[in-house]
Amino acid sequence: AQSVTQLDSQVPVFEEAPVELRCNYSSSVSVYLFWYVQYPNQGLQLLLKYLSGSTLVESINGFEAEFNKSQTSFHLRKPSVHISDTAEYFCAVSEAGRRALTFGSGTRLQVQP
Amino acid sequence: DGGITQSPKYLFRKEGQNVTLSCEQNLNHDAMYWYRQDPGQGLRLIYYSQIVNDFQKGDIAEGYSVSREKKESFPLTVTSAQKNPTAFYLCASSVFAGGAVHNEQFFGPGTRLTVL
Numbered sequence: 769a770q771s772v773t774q775l776d777s778q779v780p781v782f783e784e785a786p787v788e789l790r791c792n793y794s795s796s797v798s799v800y801l802f803w804y805v806q807y808p809n810q811g812l813q814l815l816l817k818y819l820s821g822s823t824l825v826e827s828i829n830g831f832e833a834e835f836n837k838s839q840t841s842f843h844l845r846k847p848s849v850h851i852s853d854t855a856e857y858f859c860a861v862s863e864a865g866r867r868a869l870t871f872g873s874g875t876r877l878q879v880q881p
Numbered sequence: 882d883g884g885i886t887q888s889p890k891y892l893f894r895k896e897g898q899n900v901t902l903s904c905e906q907n908l909n910h911d912a913m914y915w916y917r918q919d920p921g922q923g924l925r926l927i928y929y930s931q932i933v934n935d936f937q938k939g940d941i942a943e944g945y946s947v948s949r950e951k952k953e954s955f956p957l958t959v960t961s962a963q964k965n966p967t968a969f970y971l972c973a974s975s976v977f978a979g980g981a982v983h984n985e986q987f988f989g990p991g992t993r994l995t996v997l
Contacts (some may be wrong), residue, residue: 809993811991869926869986872923873921873923
């Protein structure tokens with residue numbers, strides 16, 4: 769059975785500093801990987817996804833994530849964060865043959881001025 | 882504008898009452914999902930439906946019920962059997978549920994249920 773681990777429940781960082789949010793998964797079959805962002809009291813929005821091809825995927829607002837099959841990881845990075853990036857970030861896995869996503873417990877990114 | 886709507890945004894329930902949360906989508910998606918979100922626990926799947934008149938239990942279905950009479954609607958009823966219903970409930974939909982490649986899910990804005 770698949771599972772998703774986000775080791776950091778909260779990540780405080782200063783504005784314009786780099787950040788990495790970690791995500792590890794366990795699965796015995798092919799997977800598809802997603803990062804979602806949730807602003808307070810709102811639904812989730814897709815940030816980026818890995819389905820196939822290049823292992824480095826990027827979002828339109830400067831985030832990127834790299835699929836590492838050998839380490840079963842899909843860490844999210846941004847070289848310089850902004851106050852508006854403050855939100856909760858969820859890593860999710862879709863496993864071949866399973867009809868729903870499995871979510872990690874989330875990481876709250878707190879960007880401080 | 883295509884999207885998913887959930888109503889109400891906030892809902893208060895007395896103990897022992899059933900309540901129904903609405904979820905509507907106009908994206909022409911086949912599959913719909915209900916998740917429960919609790920602080921520090923991420924999202925947990927309650928029920929999902931791949932086609933009209935069919936639905937499956939997720940990981941925490943006890944105390945909940947659903948129906949899928951129309952493609953665009955997937956209401957969730959929180960019954961009195963659900964012992965700890967206070968949570969944030971999220972509805973989602975996706976284009977096609979049969980293959981994992983298309984399991985990108987689009988989410989509604991959520992309903993916050995509080996039991997008084």
